[in-house]
Amino acid sequence: MRASFIHIADTHLGYEQYGVRERFNDFSRAFWDITNEAVKRRVDFVVIAGDLFNKRAIDALTLIHAIEGLKKLKDHSIPVIAIEGNHDRSYYREGTSWLQFLCYQGYITLLAPAMRDGSPVLGAWQPRLAQALEAARMDEEAEGIEYRLLMMHTGVEGIVPRIHGLPSMNQFQPLRLHIDYLALGHVHKPYEFEGWMYNPGSPETCGAEEAAWEDRGYYFVEIDTNNPDSVVDPNKPARCHRASRLICKRRPFIRHELRVDGLNEPDALYVRLEDYCRREGPRHQHEEIRPLVQVNLIGTLNFDAGSLDLPRMEEMLRNYFQPLYVRVDNNTNDQDYIPEGGDIDGRDRSVWHELERRIFEELVSRDNRYLPTKEAWGIVLASLKEMALRKDDPADIAQFLREKRAELLGA
Numbered sequence: 001m002r003a004s005f006i007h008i009a010d011t012h013l014g015y016e017q018y019g020v021r022e023r024f025n026d027f028s029r030a031f032w033d034i035t036n037e038a039v040k041r042r043v044d045f046v047v048i049a050g051d052l053f054n055k056r057a058i059d060a061l062t063l064i065h066a067i068e069g070l071k072k073l074k075d076h077s078i079p080v081i082a083i084e085g086n087h088d089r090s091y092y093r094e095g096t097s098w099l100q101f102l103c104y105q106g107y108i109t110l111l112a113p114a115m116r117d118g119s120p121v122l123g124a125w126q127p128r129l130a131q132a133l134e135a136a137r138m139d140e141e142a143e144g145i146e147y148r149l150l151m152m153h154t155g156v157e158g159i160v161p162r163i164h165g166l167p168s169m170n171q172f173q174p175l176r177l178h179i180d181y182l183a184l185g186h187v188h189k190p191y192e193f194e195g196w197m198y199n200p201g202s203p204e205t206c207g208a209e210e211a212a213w214e215d216r217g218y219y220f221v222e223i224d225t226n227n228p229d230s231v232v233d234p235n236k237p238a239r240c241h242r243a244s245r246l247i248c249k250r251r252p253f254i255r256h257e258l259r260v261d262g263l264n265e266p267d268a269l270y271v272r273l274e275d276y277c278r279r280e281g282p283r284h285q286h287e288e289i290r291p292l293v294q295v296n297l298i299g300t301l302n303f304d305a306g307s308l309d310l311p312r313m314e315e316m317l318r319n320y321f322q323p324l325y326v327r328v329d330n331n332t333n334d335q336d337y338i339p340e341g342g343d344i345d346g347r348d349r350s351v352w353h354e355l356e357r358r359i360f361e362e363l364v365s366r367d368n369r370y371l372p373t374k375e376a377w378g379i380v381l382a383s384l385k386e387m388a389l390r391k392d393d394p395a396d397i398a399q400f401l402r403e404k405r406a407e408l409l410g411a
């Protein structure tokens with residue numbers, strides 16, 4: 001058996017990022033780029049591993065855009081098989097999703113979970129799923145089935161630390177015997193394992209953190225069960241397919257972290273930002289597609305954040321990058337700390353160091369060993385923090401602590 005298919009996930013059609021209309025169109029364009037590619041490559045089918053839409057309640061234009069891509073596939077007799085994702089699934093008690101509508105209209109085949117009394121029938125998924133696949137094996141073989149693809153809108157724990165509660169790699173392993181290609185979605189960072197687990201990532205950039213994962217896109221997969229050598233990449237583990245990850249067209253997304261530590265006035269920060277603009281801006285000014293630019297201010301400010309002129313900074317970025325959209329986010333430290341009953345106002349940054357020292361002092365004084373020398377320990381802790389922020393050698397930091405211990409505890 002020879003076949004080829006395209007695997008996509010997390011297209012998030014209908015997402016009007018930052019409230020910018022053109023971003024809505026970008027998500028559709030990325031999807032159309034892939035459906036055009038599917039036609040060009042004459043694949044036998046397309047699989048969508050969830051989150052075709054950004055949300056359950058899409059508007060008419062989103063539906064029109066989805067159909068525009070799907071109709072092209074239908075006109076070329078390329079079947080589309082989809083599952084729902086966490087973003088586009090209907091509420092189980094609320095009936096019909098837009099994916100079900102697309103299914104009734106003949107644009108996609110929707111693989112839906114079994115329902116009983118209005119609720120999905122769920123079991124402990126791993127063992128049961130592997131057992132069910134095992135049980136079906138005989139029948140499948142009698143029917144001449146040579147290749148098995150499983151779609152799941154979930155990912156492997158630990159790929160993106162922020163996303164918790166996903167199955168571990170070990171929990172996926174029982175499926176390995178029964179599946180040739182596991183088409184995953186959900187995690188927007190692309191990854192693949194052991195020649196059978198594949199996650200293409202999000203074709204467009206749904207959040208600034210995704211900008212770093214430049215190799216996101218979709219998979220083009222060629223299968224040959226009779227003569228695997230004709231397709232298999234000798235440098236990659238795979239049984240009888242070759243999965244190539246392709247990057248689709250999308251808008252450039254430029255993200256920069258600007259450290260503010262050690263800057264004593266807003267002008268110093270503007271100078272640092274302008275240095276960055278001079279360095280990076282010219283590379284993007286003549287880009288065919290105007291980029292998105294997001295600058296993240298991080299670190300501890302030595303002055304009141306209220307005196308930062310964010311519009312001025314955005315204007316500077318606009319001049320150098322000619323972007324579609326720009327934003328500067330102030331994520332500098334703890335802006336609103338107000339101590340209980342203290343005479344220091346935490347909203348005033350100029351007193352932060354004094355405030356910090358007092359908090360350290362209070363914390364160490366809860367331990368009687370440190371109580372007699374709490375003032376000195378407050379200063380030691382503040383110094384340790386400074387050294388860590390400066391990224392001093394850990395050995396030096398440890399040595400400093402040892403010396404202070406000896407000095408203050410006589411140990």
Ligand SMILES: [Mn+2]
Pocket residue numbers: 010051085087186187
């Ligand atoms: Mn998603």
